[in-house]
Amino acid sequence: MAKIVVRGEGLPKPAGPYSPAIMAGDYVFCAGQVGRNPATGEMSTTIEEQTRQVLLNLQSILKAAGASLDNAVKTTVFMADMNEFSRMNAEYTKFFPRDPPARSTVGVTMAPGIKVEIELVACVGKK
Numbered sequence: 001m002a003k004i005v006v007r008g009e010g011l012p013k014p015a016g017p018y019s020p021a022i023m024a025g026d027y028v029f030c031a032g033q034v035g036r037n038p039a040t041g042e043m044s045t046t047i048e049e050q051t052r053q054v055l056l057n058l059q060s061i062l063k064a065a066g067a068s069l070d071n072a073v074k075t076t077v078f079m080a081d082m083n084e085f086s087r088m089n090a091e092y093t094k095f096f097p098r099d100p101p102a103r104s105t106v107g108v109t110m111a112p113g114i115k116v117e118i119e120l121v122a123c124v125g126k127k
Contacts, residue, residue: 001024001025002024003022003023003024004022004023004024005019005021005022006019006020006021006022006023006028006061006064006065007020007064008060008061008063008064010038010039010060011038011057011060011061011064012033012036012038012057012060012061013038014031018031019031020033020061021061021062021064021065023065023124025125026123026124026125027121027122027123027124027125028061028062028065028067028071028121028122028123028124029121030058030061030062030119030120030121030122031119032076032078032117032118032119033054033057033058033061033117033118033119034050034054034114034116034117035049035050035051035052035053035054035114035115035116036053036057037053038057038060043113043114045113046087046115047081047084047087047088047091047115047116048087048088048090048091050114050115050116051088051091051092051116051118052091052094054116054117054118055069055091055092055095055118058118058120059095062120062122065122065124066124067122067124069095069096069122071122071123071124072096072100072101072120072121072122073101073102073121073122073123074101074102074103074120074121075101075102075103075104075118075119075120075121076103076104076105076106076118076119076120077092077103077104077105077106077116077117077118078105078106078107078108078110078116078117078118078119079105079106079107079108079115079116080107080108080109080110080114080115080116081107081115082105082107084115085105088115088116101120101121
């Protein structure tokens with residue numbers, strides 16, 4: 001099975017030695033994204049803004065892979081403050097209004113200013 005690195009204009013630039021996403025077989029594996037605007041490099045400040053930007057970043061990556069959030073089968077949400085879960089969840093729900101992917105949410109220690117990171121797996125194979 002071939003491994004294809006997802007590349008494209010306007011995608012978030014990795015902060016280290018990793019790819020934004022890898023296509024392998026019928027799946028796209030997206031690296032965890034944070035609430036940094038890829039055009040400006042600025043980090044959003046609220047949990048709602050960061051969640052929105054993270055999901056917009058994931059949308060861009062999936063589009064470059066020929067997919068969309070509708071293809072998402074699994075997300076993992078990492079949060080710096082689990083007390084902000086309901087606020088993150090309200091924004092997350094806007095991006096997955098029906099048939100959301102399976103999800104795990106984990107409280108973790110993050111770099112200063114980062115409130116949420118989301119990684120995603122999408123299936124682009126035929127039904």
